[in-house]
Amino acid sequence: MRDFVKKCPECGRINLFFNKEKGEIICKDCGLVIEDKMIDFGQEWREFDPESAEKKRRTGAPTTYTQFDRGLGTEVGRKADLYVLKKKSKNKFFRLRKWQNRISTAIERNLKLALSELKRVSSFLKLPKSVEEEAARIYTMAVQRGLVRGRSMESVVAGAMYAACRRHEVPRTLDEVSEASGIERKEVGRTYRFVTRQLAITVLPSNPIDYIPRFSSSLKLSPKTQSKAIEIVERAQKKELTSGRGPTGIASASLYVAALINGEKRTQREVAEVGGVTEVTIRNRYKELLDKLNLEEEIKKLKKKE
DNA sequence: AAGACGAAAGTGGTTGA
DNA sequence: TCAACAACTTTCGTCTT
Numbered sequence: 001m002r003d004f005v006k007k008c009p010e011c012g013r014i015n016l017f018f019n020k021e022k023g024e025i026i027c028k029d030c031g032l033v034i035e036d037k038m039i040d041f042g043q044e045w046r047e048f049d050p051e052s053a054e055k056k057r058r059t060g061a062p063t064t065y066t067q068f069d070r071g072l073g074t075e076v077g078r079k080a081d082l083y084v085l086k087k088k089s090k091n092k093f094f095r096l097r098k099w100q101n102r103i104s105t106a107i108e109r110n111l112k113l114a115l116s117e118l119k120r121v122s123s124f125l126k127l128p129k130s131v132e133e134e135a136a137r138i139y140t141m142a143v144q145r146g147l148v149r150g151r152s153m154e155s156v157v158a159g160a161m162y163a164a165c166r167r168h169e170v171p172r173t174l175d176e177v178s179e180a181s182g183i184e185r186k187e188v189g190r191t192y193r194f195v196t197r198q199l200a201i202t203v204l205p206s207n208p209i210d211y212i213p214r215f216s217s218s219l220k221l222s223p224k225t226q227s228k229a230i231e232i233v234e235r236a237q238k239k240e241l242t243s244g245r246g247p248t249g250i251a252s253a254s255l256y257v258a259a260l261i262n263g264e265k266r267t268q269r270e271v272a273e274v275g276g277v278t279e280v281t282i283r284n285r286y287k288e289l290l291d292k293l294n295l296e297e298e299i300k301k302l303k304k305k306e
Numbered sequence: 307a308a309g310a311c312g313a314a315a316g317t318g319g320t321t322g323a
Numbered sequence: 324t325c326a327a328c329a330a331c332t333t334t335c336g337t338c339t340t
Contacts, residue, residue, distance in 0.1 A: 186318080193319090246330070267309060278332055283311065310339070317332075323325090 114139055118157050124180040125172050135164035142195050158183045159191030171206045173248055175276040208233050211251040218274045219266055221259055229258035239292055249277045253285030
């Protein structure tokens with residue numbers, strides 16, 4: 001599943017992540033999508049003559065959730081079409097168009113607005129297209145179920161974004177989504193929970209490891225330290241030190257320890273900053289890690305060298 | 307003087323009666 | 324619906340480098 005191919009052209013790091021199901025390669029560091037839409041273009045049928053080929057083809061324009069009507073909308077014609085109609089059908093034409101407009105204005109206009117907001121937030125967070133699609137899908141379902149009532153459109157968009165990130169294993173913290181969307185963190189969390197519950201969307205508890213590449217690069221730590229941190233998290237997970245704890249806290253503390261071991265010390269303050277947790281949390285996790293993982297030896301070794 | 311440490315009180319959310 | 328509870332935060336005083 002995890003395949004390290006080459007360097008990311010954007011940030012030069014090697015955190016490329018190949019996802020076969022979604023058909024794309026993304027950089028876990030900066031979110032750049034390197035390869036997208038890796039579809040198998042082959043046909044699964046054979047054409048013998050033009051006639052039967054026509055019957056077998058069944059592709060049209062691709063559908064997408066980031067277009068308010070999935071690119072499938074039907075429009076009741078414009079005035080240009082009118083002159084070919086007779087009087088009776090003219091009335092019908094106007095009636096139909098009136099209804100068309102009514103329906104459009106209600107749901108679709110809201111969707112249009114929301115999706116442009118969604119795109120804004122998504123590009124701010126540098127998210128791959130597949131996540132944006134997912135968020136759009138979630139938002140669309142939320143609208144259809146009337147879950148937006150009583151909530152601001154922006155907050156539901158933010159909640160959908162957050163959920164989509166989690167489902168695609170490229171988690172952003174609540175703080176990051178909050179910053180990108182201009183919605184309070186509490187509110188993002190609230191709508192996220194509400195929406196996922198109402199739509200019965202299952203979201204796996206996020207893995208601390210998913211946060212490490214990004215935190216690591218904001219702290220400008222070496223790849224060596226980064227893999228050390230991942231190793232620490234994995235060891236912690238085996239000892240069940242991670243359940244029930246906030247994943248960002250664990251990721252941050254692991255990075256802090258890893259940096260310490262490799263002599264790239266960062267202050268608790270700095271690590272806490274990028275991890276979106278407080279120093280106290282770092283300290284608590286840090287202490288647990290030292291206690292249960294006997295990392296003291298490694299740190300002592302380092303001290304002797306100096 | 308800055309960073310690390312830890313105690314204590316407060317916050318928002320989950321859970322179980 | 325309410326109270327108990329766990330995780331995390333805020334704040335602040337003390338210790339270490």
